[in-house]
Amino acid sequence: VKNPSTDVFDIAIIGGGLAGLSLATRLAAPKFQHLRVVVLEPRTQYVRDRTWCYWADKCSADAGVNRSHSHPFQTSVAVRWPSWEVMCGVAGTPSYEVVTKTGQHCYEMIPADRFYDDAERLIGSTAHVKIMKGVTLVGAVDKSENVELDTSMGKIRVGLVFDSRPPATLSKAAWVQRFQGFELETETPIFDVNRATLMDFSITADADSKAGRVHFIYVLPLSDRLALVEDTWFAPVEDGCDDVDYQTQIKAYLKRRFGLERYDVLHREQGALPMDPELKPAKSSGRIIKIGAGGGMARASSGYAFFETQRACDAIAEKLSTQKILPTEFRLPRWRGAMSYWMDAVFLRVLKEYPSLAPKIFFDLFAKVPPDALARFLSGVATPLDVARVVSACPKVPFLKAAFFPR
Numbered sequence: 001v002k003n004p005s006t007d008v009f010d011i012a013i014i015g016g017g018l019a020g021l022s023l024a025t026r027l028a029a030p031k032f033q034h035l036r037v038v039v040l041e042p043r044t045q046y047v048r049d050r051t052w053c054y055w056a057d058k059c060s061a062d063a064g065v066n067r068s069h070s071h072p073f074q075t076s077v078a079v080r081w082p083s084w085e086v087m088c089g090v091a092g093t094p095s096y097e098v099v100t101k102t103g104q105h106c107y108e109m110i111p112a113d114r115f116y117d118d119a120e121r122l123i124g125s126t127a128h129v130k131i132m133k134g135v136t137l138v139g140a141v142d143k144s145e146n147v148e149l150d151t152s153m154g155k156i157r158v159g160l161v162f163d164s165r166p167p168a169t170l171s172k173a174a175w176v177q178r179f180q181g182f183e184l185e186t187e188t189p190i191f192d193v194n195r196a197t198l199m200d201f202s203i204t205a206d207a208d209s210k211a212g213r214v215h216f217i218y219v220l221p222l223s224d225r226l227a228l229v230e231d232t233w234f235a236p237v238e239d240g241c242d243d244v245d246y247q248t249q250i251k252a253y254l255k256r257r258f259g260l261e262r263y264d265v266l267h268r269e270q271g272a273l274p275m276d277p278e279l280k281p282a283k284s285s286g287r288i289i290k291i292g293a294g295g296g297m298a299r300a301s302s303g304y305a306f307f308e309t310q311r312a313c314d315a316i317a318e319k320l321s322t323q324k325i326l327p328t329e330f331r332l333p334r335w336r337g338a339m340s341y342w343m344d345a346v347f348l349r350v351l352k353e354y355p356s357l358a359p360k361i362f363f364d365l366f367a368k369v370p371p372d373a374l375a376r377f378l379s380g381v382a383t384p385l386d387v388a389r390v391v392s393a394c395p396k397v398p399f400l401k402a403a404f405f406p407r
């Protein structure tokens with residue numbers, strides 16, 4: 001790694017994760033050749049540390065051509081599911097219900113190692129954007145002419161900073177989505193590779209709702225013998241779910257649903273995603289602009305950030321491309337309406353007040369809202385009609401109370 005103090009940069013991106021590399025990839029376009037851009041990333045090498053899923057419109061193998069919202073990482077996509085299902089109730093009893101949906105959208109998966117490889121390849125083909133690995137930001141001071149970055153490799157002065165470091169703290173209203181799971185391989189074919197199980201609430205026990213938690217399992221088949229299975233819990237920020245035994249939950253689930261007792265674990269994964277309605281894009285940031293989950297690019301109602309981050313980075317790049325000189329005050333362009341941040345906050349309040357309703361609320365959303373409308377809503381690109389359909393699928397009293405008489 002070259003000592004950054006000997007270099008001069010116009011733009012520094014702090015953190016080469018999802019948001020940092022997504023923005024850097026946009027800025028690697030020839031139209032930004034006049035800018036010198038650096039990404040500072042503490043990691044010295046990238047590994048598969050997560051798996052991103054999101055909805056993409058126009059489910060086809062044309063790798064994103066003709067989509068209304070695409071992204072530069074199409075070759076990273078490992079799997080596309082044309083159908084998805086959600087279950088609730090107690091398995092083996094009349095209360096058990098399954099809804100399966102197929103629409104114009106598909107649910108897509110990108111393993112992080114493929115994304116990091118693609119981003120490094122796209123960025124590496126340019127001379128004006130560089131990724132500096134093994135470099136940590138210690139502090140940043142917004143001075144009048146530039147920003148002074150104090151890094152583990154020395155000081156750098158830059159014109160504009162996009163800071164994608166994870167949020168240091170979460171608000172009291174926040175929830176956290178915790179999950180652990182693994183990719184498994186079976187001896188015989190048992191999975192349907194055309195259908196992703198997004199949420200199976202049949203795993204939910206009464207004690208989970210009584211503890212104020214939302215609990216489900218998801219199963220993402222990669223082939224008829226390979227699947228990613230995760231035991232997932234939504235809980236208020238103060239509940240660390242320390243007593244949860246994720247592995248035992250998955251073991252029991254696989255046995256009950258698939259009769260599966262023998263399998264090889266190929267890859268393990270875990271996460272704790274902030275679901276914080278207070279994490280919103282800053283209205284005005286001077287020369288240091290928060291991006292990524294800390295900059296309001298993750299959905300508080302789901303913890304999802306991939307699709308939204310792509311749209312946000314497109315909007316930032318578009319705005320930068322219209323500016324002849326680097327601004328001293330960069331206002332983030334709007335990529336999602338204020339209303340949907342509010343709706344997410346209301347949704348989390350409903351979960352907090354009525355945790356036992358959560359399985360049915362999620363199930364009804366998937367059962368009652370047309371699949372493309374729901375996919376657009378969950379992706380942050382809903383039309384007014386989509387929003388109306390989602391609202392009409394939700395139970396009125398809990399949502400009205402949470403919206404207008406929050407405790």
Ligand SMILES: Cc1cc2nc3c(=O)[nH]c(=O)nc-3n(C[C@H](O)[C@H](O)[C@H](O)COP(=O)(O)OP(=O)(O)OC[C@H]3O[C@@H](n4cnc5c(N)ncnc54)[C@H](O)[C@@H]3O)c2cc1C
Pocket residue numbers: 014015016017018019020040041042043049050051052053054135136137138164165166269270271272273291292293294298303304305306307
């Ligand atoms: C296991 C897992 C699965 C997920 N699955 C999904 C999914 O299916 N769909 C979805 O939409 N979202 C998913 N998410 C949520 C979300 O998309 C990710 O958390 C996403 O990576 C957030 O992007 P980000 O850029 O804000 O943060 P990150 O990708 O975490 O990037 C932050 C970067 O900042 C760097 N950094 C930290 N401190 C410093 C410092 N001091 N100086 C410089 N750099 C620093 C880090 O090294 C990191 O590279 C998942 C998350 C996890 C963990």
